[in-house]
Amino acid sequence: xxxxxxxxxxxxxxxxxxxxxxxxxxxxxxxxxxxxxxxxxxxxxxxxxxxxxxxxxxxxxxxxxxxxxxxxxxxxxxxxxxxxxxxxxxxxxxxxxxxxxxxxxxxxxxxxxxxxxxxxxxxxxxxxxxxxxxxxxxxxxxxxxxxxxxxxxxxxxxxxxxxxxxxxxxxxxxxxxxxxxxxxxxxxxxxxxxxxxxxxxxxxxxxxxxxxxxxxxxxxxxxxxxxxxxxxxxxxxxxxxxxxxxxxxxxxxxxxxxxxxxxxxxxxxxxxxx
Amino acid sequence: xxxxxxxxxxxxxxxxxxxxxxxxxxxxxxxxxxxxxxxxxxxxxxxxxxxxxxxxxxxxxxxxxxxxxxxxxxxxxxxxxxxxxxxxxxxxxxxxxxxxxxxxxxxxxxxxxxxxxxxxxxxxxxxxxxxxxxxxxxxxxxxxxxxxxxxxxxxxxxxxxxxxxxxxxxxxxxxxxxxxxxxxxxxxxxxxxxxxxxxxxxxxxxxxxxxxxxxxxxxxxxxxxxxxxxxxxxxxxxxxxxxxxxxxxxxxxxxxxxxxxxxxxxxxxxxxxxxxxxxxxxxxxxxxxxxxxxxxxxxxxxxxxxxxxxxxxxxxxxxxxxxxxxxxxxxxxxxxxxxxxxxxxxxxxxxxxxxxxxxxxxxxxxxxxxxxxxxxxxxxxxxxxxxxxxxxxxxxxxxxxxxxxxxxxxxxxxxxxxxxxxxxxxxxxxxxxxxxxxxxxxxxxxxxxxxxxxxxxxxxxxxxxxxxxxxxxxxxxxxxxxxxxxxxxxxxxxxxxxxxx
Numbered sequence: 001x002x003x004x005x006x007x008x009x010x011x012x013x014x015x016x017x018x019x020x021x022x023x024x025x026x027x028x029x030x031x032x033x034x035x036x037x038x039x040x041x042x043x044x045x046x047x048x049x050x051x052x053x054x055x056x057x058x059x060x061x062x063x064x065x066x067x068x069x070x071x072x073x074x075x076x077x078x079x080x081x082x083x084x085x086x087x088x089x090x091x092x093x094x095x096x097x098x099x100x101x102x103x104x105x106x107x108x109x110x111x112x113x114x115x116x117x118x119x120x121x122x123x124x125x126x127x128x129x130x131x132x133x134x135x136x137x138x139x140x141x142x143x144x145x146x147x148x149x150x151x152x153x154x155x156x157x158x159x160x161x162x163x164x165x166x167x168x169x170x171x172x173x174x175x176x177x178x179x180x181x182x183x184x185x186x187x188x189x190x191x192x193x194x195x196x197x198x199x200x201x202x203x204x205x206x207x208x209x210x211x212x213x214x215x216x217x218x219x220x221x222x223x224x225x226x227x228x229x230x231x232x233x234x235x236x237x238x239x240x241x242x243x244x245x246x247x248x249x250x251x252x253x254x255x256x257x258x259x260x261x262x263x264x265x266x267x268x269x270x271x272x273x274x
Numbered sequence: 275x276x277x278x279x280x281x282x283x284x285x286x287x288x289x290x291x292x293x294x295x296x297x298x299x300x301x302x303x304x305x306x307x308x309x310x311x312x313x314x315x316x317x318x319x320x321x322x323x324x325x326x327x328x329x330x331x332x333x334x335x336x337x338x339x340x341x342x343x344x345x346x347x348x349x350x351x352x353x354x355x356x357x358x359x360x361x362x363x364x365x366x367x368x369x370x371x372x373x374x375x376x377x378x379x380x381x382x383x384x385x386x387x388x389x390x391x392x393x394x395x396x397x398x399x400x401x402x403x404x405x406x407x408x409x410x411x412x413x414x415x416x417x418x419x420x421x422x423x424x425x426x427x428x429x430x431x432x433x434x435x436x437x438x439x440x441x442x443x444x445x446x447x448x449x450x451x452x453x454x455x456x457x458x459x460x461x462x463x464x465x466x467x468x469x470x471x472x473x474x475x476x477x478x479x480x481x482x483x484x485x486x487x488x489x490x491x492x493x494x495x496x497x498x499x500x501x502x503x504x505x506x507x508x509x510x511x512x513x514x515x516x517x518x519x520x521x522x523x524x525x526x527x528x529x530x531x532x533x534x535x536x537x538x539x540x541x542x543x544x545x546x547x548x549x550x551x552x553x554x555x556x557x558x559x560x561x562x563x564x565x566x567x568x569x570x571x572x573x574x575x576x577x578x579x580x581x582x583x584x585x586x587x588x589x590x591x592x593x594x595x596x597x598x599x600x601x602x603x604x605x606x607x608x609x610x611x612x613x614x615x616x617x618x619x620x621x622x623x624x625x626x627x628x629x630x631x632x633x634x635x636x637x638x639x640x641x642x643x644x645x646x647x648x649x650x651x652x653x654x655x656x657x658x659x660x661x662x663x664x665x666x667x668x669x670x671x672x673x674x675x676x677x678x679x680x681x682x683x684x685x686x687x688x689x690x691x692x693x694x695x696x697x698x699x700x701x702x703x704x705x706x707x708x709x710x711x712x713x714x715x716x717x718x719x720x721x722x723x724x725x726x727x728x729x730x731x732x733x734x735x736x737x738x739x740x741x742x743x744x745x746x747x748x749x750x751x752x753x754x755x756x757x758x759x760x761x762x763x764x765x766x767x768x769x770x771x772x773x774x775x
Contacts (some may be wrong), residue, residue, distance in 0.1 A: 012669055012774045016695050020706035020774075105670040108710035127321070274699075 004125035007041050007117065011105035016162060017141045017200060022104040027092045029118040031068030031179040033168065035248075036206060037240035041117040042087040046165055051080035051090050060090055065103040069181045087242075097129035104138065111161070120148035123156055130159035141200055145179075146186035150193060161221075162200030163193050164232075170213035178209060190221045198230060206259055207236035207251035215259070219266035226267035233259055233273045275307040279586070289749055293422065297382055307531040309560070310552045318543040323544050324524035324542050327517045327547070328585070328648065330380055330624075334515065338583075341499045342574040343390035343510035347373055347490045356567035363397040372473040374421070377569070381753075383421045385426040386512075387453050387502035391438035398436055406437075410444045418450040424734035424754035425502040426646040428453040432460040432487045434468035439707045442471050443589070446478040449728060450751060451735040455482035456500040458490070461709060464564070470701040476721050477698045477767075478499075480728040480735055482686065485713040492685040493594040493641065503733030504644050504688040504718055508635055510580020513685070517546050518585025518645040521592035521617070531596050531613070535620050543584075543621065547628035547640060550582045554631045556596030581633045583647035583685045584625050589614055590655040590664075603661030605675055618682045620685035639722070644687035646732035649757040652764050656688055656732045665771040672773075673707070688718035688733060694775035697724040703774070724772045731758040731767065 005027035010016075013023035017225050048229035052060045058090040060080060066212065067090045103114055104113045112133050114126060121144060137163045146165045147193050149159060167186055169175035175183035193199035205216050211233075219226045237250050251259075256273050264269050284290065284298045310332060312320070319325040330338060345640035348366065350481055353358040355373065360366040370393065377384035400404055417426075430438040438457075443456060457464075464487075472482055484488060485500050494508040502755045507513050556578065557563055592615045593604040602610040622642065630640045644657025655661045664673050669691075676689045680685040688715045697704055704721065720730055728735050736758030744750050744759045761767070 012703075014700040014703040014774055016696075018702060019700070019704035105668075106710070107713050108670055108673060108707045110706050 001096055002125045002128050003096055004122040005044060005092045006095045007089060007101065007102065009103045010134040010182050010187070011103060012108065013113065016115065016143065017111070017162075018101055019110040020105075020107050020108060021141070024112060024114045024129075025118075026114060026116045026119045026122055027089065028121055029116055029145070030121060030147060031118065031181045032087070033179045034239055034243060034245040035205060035236050037237065038239070039085065039087045039242050043086045044087055045084075045092060048086070049085035050085060053084050054079050054083040076146055081137070097125060097132055100129055101132050101136070104133070104136075104139065105213055106136060109138070111141065113143055116126045116145075118145050118147070120150075123148075123153050127153075127156045127159060130156070132157055139197045143183075146189045147181055148181070149185050150189055152196070157196065157198060159197050160198065163189075164200045164203060164206070165189060165193060166203050166270040167218055169209045169213050170207065170217045171210055174210045187217070187221060190218055194222050194225045194229065199225075201230040201232050203232045203234060205236050205254060208245065211259055212262060215263050216266050216270070219263075219268065222267075227269045229268065230270040230272070231263055233263065233270045233271065236259045237274065250251055277302055280426075284338050289744075289747055290685075291422070291749055291751065294753055297513075301331060301740055303736045304331040304333050304335070305629060310331045310434050310549070311766040312549070313545070315541060316549055317490050319524070319542050319545055322523050322527065323520055324527070325517060325546055326585075326648070327515075327549070328645070329552075330515060330517070330553065331410065333558045333561075336378040336380075336567075337512050337514045337557060338516055339385050339501050339505055339513040340377055340379055340569065340575060341386040341501055341509045341512045342373070342377055342477050344370070344373075344393055344574075346510070347572075347574055348393060350572070352568070352572055354572060356505045360397070362399060362637075362716075363394075363409060366394065367409060368395045369491055371413070371416060374417070378567075379425075381423045381425050381502075383423045383426055385427060385505075386499050386507075386509075386632075387417070387426065389430065389499070390428040391430040391435045391441060392433075394437035394441075395435045395580060396441075402568055403440060406440050407444050410441060411448065414444060414448055414450060414453075416453040418448070419751070421452050422752050424451050424454065424736065424752060424758075425499050426453045426594070428454050428455060428498075429458060429485075430455050430465075430482065432463040434465050438449035439468065440472060442482075444477045445481055446475045451737060452729065452734060453735075456485045457482040458485045458487040458500075459712070460487040461712075461727055463487070466702070466705060469705050473701040473704045473708075473721070475722040477693060477695075477701070480720070480722035480726055480730055483718065486710055486717045487764075489680075489712070489715065489717045490629060490684075492538070494635070497561070500686070500718075504686040505583065505643060506684065506686040508581070510573065510574065510576050511581070512634065513583045514557055514580050514632070515550050516585050516643060516645065517550050517553075518587050519543060519621075520654060521586065521587050522588030522590075522595075525592040525595040528596060534592075534596060534615070539620055540624055540687075543624045544628070545626070546584065547630070550584070551631045552642070553634075554582060558632050578634045581636045581685075582630050582640050584640040585620060585641040585643050586618075586683075587645040587647060587651075587657050588654045589617065589658045589679070591653065592617065603664060605664055606666055611675065611678070615678065618658070618679065621657065622682055625770040629655065638733050641685035642683045644664075644683045646688070647761065649761050651761070652727070658682075661690060662766050662771075663769050669707075669773045671686055672771075673711045673716065674714060677711060677716040678717075680717040681715050686718065688720060689716070689735075690720050690722070690770070691723045692729045692770050692772045694772055695703065695723045698723065724775075728757075729767065731761050733756065736762070 007025040050093040590604040646656040741759040
């Protein structure tokens with residue numbers, strides 16, 4: 001049976017795509033972005049047990065070499081996340097697509113959005129989950145860092161209504177420094193998703209990156225589609241961030257407005273600034 | 275007997291406005307009469323608090339709620355008020371302001387101002403949006419400052435109109451408590467864009483509330499209005515009276531579930547039915563209202579379109595009392611909710627068996643109404659709601675619970691949800707929730723943003739800033755601030771669970 005590690009499920013999300021959606025956050029990511037605001041989603045638990053002693057509620061224990069989390073005792077103080085040396089979480093639950101679907105807040109949502117971590121680490125799970133969800137009339141979105149080629153998953157794309165694609169940096173050097181990964185696939189995905197009508201939105205975290213180049217470069221790839229493509233400009237915020245980025249300043253409101261204006265000059269017209 | 279002490283207290287009060295003193299004095303005078311028969315068992319239930327007539331007074335001389343046929347007024351003008359049918363927007367607004375002044379109710383203020391968008395829309399041609407909004411601003415400000423009681427309601431929808439859109443724009447700028455606004459929502463008629471505008475407005479100023487038009491058309495077709503505190507009533511008619519059973523108090527006498535279901539409920543509800551019939555009889559046969567009031571003579575209301583509302587409140591505590599010791603709580607346990615449904619089934623069955631006098635529109639039946647409460651209610655949860663502080667963790671569970679219980683109440687029921695303040699960036703999300711809830715049978719819901727000045731108490735709106743003044747014992751314009759401030763504090767309304775955070 002297909003399972004995936006679920007960090008958490010937000011039954012009524014208002015910030016993960018159009019309308020009300022149930023947002024599912026899968027654990028583990030192939031990147032480790034400097035500005036990641038939930039770094040505890042980056043890795044799977046190694047069962048080192050460091051969090052067990054630190055838990056003030058006694059909600060964690062170790063049995064047969066594995067860390068066990070007792071949801072009933074947990075007070076959600078997040079101490080375990082703070083002491084974890086591996087950017088993981090002992091509260092992750094391995095779930096089947098059926099189990100996830102049972103937590104979808106139907107009929108109060110129009111769809112589900114799967115995010116992460118990086119949810120494209122679990123494509124068979126996504127495909128099963130989306131197939132089931134579509135039978136219930138739900139729309140299915142992926143929120144991805146774009147480093148996995150969507151062109152290689154035609155069956156998944158059949159049941160996926162759209163991808164909210166992060167374009168984190170344009171220059172390979174800036175991307176590498178920020179994320180530890182490569183961005184050639186991200187660029188290919190922009191074109192592929194736009195051509196197949198699956199590009200739900202482009203998201204750009206602004207501040208500390210080459211956002212101007214991202215906007216110009218993405219617009220060039222989108223060509224005539226740029227005006228129809230929803231663009232979300234998100235101001236970098238240090239909340240939750242660990243490492244050097246935690247001390248960096250968020251971009252000013254003026255800087256965000258400058259980027260909005262610049263996005264317009266390269267052809268975007270559906271622009272949201274957050 | 276005239277309560278002279280109460281009269282003296284009223285006359286010398288520092289916290290009542292002049293107008294409030296006059297109305298309170300009138301109430302003392304009315305209450306000095308003794309014209310309604312109150313049998314011993316009825317008296318007993320009045321004393322335990324199981325029956326509550328919501329201070330309707332001892333000698334009713336007008337129906338509780340009146341919903342005039344405003345379109346007819348616009349068509350015919352009024353002989354009594356020496357008004358020709360209005361021909362311009364200014365004439366329309368002034369005609370309405372004049373008529374509203376003469377529509378009585380239990381609060382002495384009009385509780386229903388009409389489907390205001392439909393009244394306005396034919397008069398807008400030739401005016402720019404800005405011109406209309408300026409006129410609406412004056413009109414609405416006049417209403418807010420002269421109808422000094424929040425139990426006053428205007429309706430819009432389900433159709434999208436220019437008037438409706440402009441009203442919403444003005445409404446969110448004004449931040450008024452009066453009138454309450456409800457939008458009738460039918461997904462087959464109301465465009466999403468109009469609903470999203472309405473939802474944005476309600477997150478900014480706690481108005482409008484949203485009425486499931488499909489479900490609420492059932493009792494009277496399209497000829498209904500939402501009046502006062504979520505009362506669904508026929509237009510060109512209204513409600514004679516409303517007395518409630520306070521299940522919270524009735525359950526305290528219960529020896530067992532069987533005793534409650536088969537002895538207490540039948541006796542107490544029969545007492546209420548008899549009491550309301552006595553009130554109706556006095557209004558219709560003795561008060562002279564239906565013979566003398568110009569609203570009747572000019573066909574703006576019709577005695578045959580009035581009915582009595584049978585109020586129900588405090589189901590939550592009733593269930594919890596009957597299940598005391600089991601740890602099962604209403605709203606959080608399937609057995610508790612099943613008992614709640616059994617109680618409602620029993621109430622429905624009993625109330626259907628009583629004959630309501632002078633109520634041909636309902637074939638002589640009382641209509642159930644989930645009564646939202648009184649300022650004096652302590653530990654009594656409105657209608658069939660889940661108590662504040664005990665709301666289920668899951669918003670979905672809460673909504674499903676509401677949907678199950680709303681269907682018993684053709685004469686109105688509603689739930690109130692504070693919504694996280696960031697939801698304004700995505701009103702479509704809240705509309706999705708409304709669609710789902712209405713699909714499940716929820717009949718009425720209202721929202722306010724968790725950080726707004728305008729707070730819904732049990733149904734009506736009060737400003738936090740005005741409550742502050744009241745607590746400092748300063749006179750406040752709105753009578754409902756005096757009701758709302760104690761209720762907000764006593765019932766811990768600040769602790770309502772914020773949804774969609």
